[in-house]
Amino acid sequence: MRLEHVEIVHVAIPLVTPFRTSFGTMTTKDTFLLRVVTDTGEGWSEFAADPEPLYCSEFVAGAEIVLRDFLLPRAAALPRLTAARLAPAVAGVKGHLLAKATLETAVLDAELRTYGIPLATYLGAVRDRVPAGVSVGIKDSLPALLDDVERYLAEGYVRIKLKIEPGWDVEPVRAVRERFGEALPLQVDANTAYTLADAEHLRRLDDFGLLLIEEPLAEDNLYAHARLQQRLTTPVCLDESLHDAAGTASAIAMDACRVVNVKPARVGGYLEARRVHDVARAHGLPVWCGGMLETGIGRAPNLALAALPGFTLPGDTSASDRYFAEDITEPFVLQDGHLPVPSTPGIGIEPLPDALRRFTRARRDLWR
Ligand code: OSB
Ligand code: MG
Numbered sequence: 001m002r003l004e005h006v007e008i009v010h011v012a013i014p015l016v017t018p019f020r021t022s023f024g025t026m027t028t029k030d031t032f033l034l035r036v037v038t039d040t041g042e043g044w045s046e047f048a049a050d051p052e053p054l055y056c057s058e059f060v061a062g063a064e065i066v067l068r069d070f071l072l073p074r075a076a077a078l079p080r081l082t083a084a085r086l087a088p089a090v091a092g093v094k095g096h097l098l099a100k101a102t103l104e105t106a107v108l109d110a111e112l113r114t115y116g117i118p119l120a121t122y123l124g125a126v127r128d129r130v131p132a133g134v135s136v137g138i139k140d141s142l143p144a145l146l147d148d149v150e151r152y153l154a155e156g157y158v159r160i161k162l163k164i165e166p167g168w169d170v171e172p173v174r175a176v177r178e179r180f181g182e183a184l185p186l187q188v189d190a191n192t193a194y195t196l197a198d199a200e201h202l203r204r205l206d207d208f209g210l211l212l213i214e215e216p217l218a219e220d221n222l223y224a225h226a227r228l229q230q231r232l233t234t235p236v237c238l239d240e241s242l243h244d245a246a247g248t249a250s251a252i253a254m255d256a257c258r259v260v261n262v263k264p265a266r267v268g269g270y271l272e273a274r275r276v277h278d279v280a281r282a283h284g285l286p287v288w289c290g291g292m293l294e295t296g297i298g299r300a301p302n303l304a305l306a307a308l309p310g311f312t313l314p315g316d317t318s319a320s321d322r323y324f325a326e327d328i329t330e331p332f333v334l335q336d337g338h339l340p341v342p343s344t345p346g347i348g349i350e351p352l353p354d355a356l357r358r359f360t361r362a363r364r365d366l367w368r
Helices: 060-076 083-090 097-115 119-123 142-155 170-180 196-208 222-231 245-253 270-282 296-305 353-359
Strands: 003-021 024-038 041-046 129-131 133-136 159-163 186-189 236-238 259-262 287-289 338-340 360-367
Touching (some): 024 097, 041 097, 041 296, 170 186, 222 236, 270 287, 270 296
Parallel strands (some): 133 159
Antiparallel strands (some): 003 024
């Protein structure tokens, strides 16, 4: 393929309910879509991060510059563009994995559409539908939390994840366990809010039979996570700390995690995400697919990935209506606690023109 035109479409879609984590509160999904036109067809993708660098160092305005000035010139210089040739072509640009993932995914969508192959087939999916968990934000009170969890369970979600931070950890977990019982698959996510000095406190979570505790400590400290794991029976799961398959292998070797959260954007795209899955699976670690409150454009390829054999735990891939009253694609609807894996070529979805127009804040050409 050859790159002909790349367009950025900034969108802002209100969330049905504010989403609070240890790093901030989101009320709107505010990001951009990338539309890549090649000589054989077009492809779409979604930038996974936010306008502010609070979850990770990347952010919307910065990613646009990185794409325009550093990634697209390298992609356009490739005599034969394929998704697999992109990562080596942009390897000299340090970091910016979420920006790189956006470009790779749009190119992969165009490429797979050209050959008529669904992303799930290309990645090696073994399921047509995947079980859906839901990530529940920090609330102002325990009753408000229990109401939310009750509603999600009534809708059919098969696993609950509670966002935690110092001051909102043992009590919400205890309340959910007391109300919904021992059998509920339950896990927590701290988004780096603790330090090793909190190990004794976090040990209190061991009483509640959690599936895992996600990213309790600083992103750049695998050693501290390994030290913490020695003191917990609850499996440590890494999210922010994992950026590629090699780093995942190191984290597993030092017992810094016993479960792996794969977010394709965080590791530079779906090709590396599959390799992260392969490494974790080879070591016998459970893998699950994380989320970034994506629109349908980001959700569809995540569902394809989550259909791989190593994804043995339900992911944060929830139904569209958990996030948005109206999405920019056909919505993903929960059925019997599962979401369908897209089965048409490429990522298997595209924006609905009318919805896209209404949620668009700006469109700019990044390459022509
Ligand atoms: O840490 O997994 C996370 C949302 C935004 C940024 C980081 C995270 C999350 C979630 C929600 O937990 C996942 C989702 O429902 O998309
Ligand atoms: Mg997380």
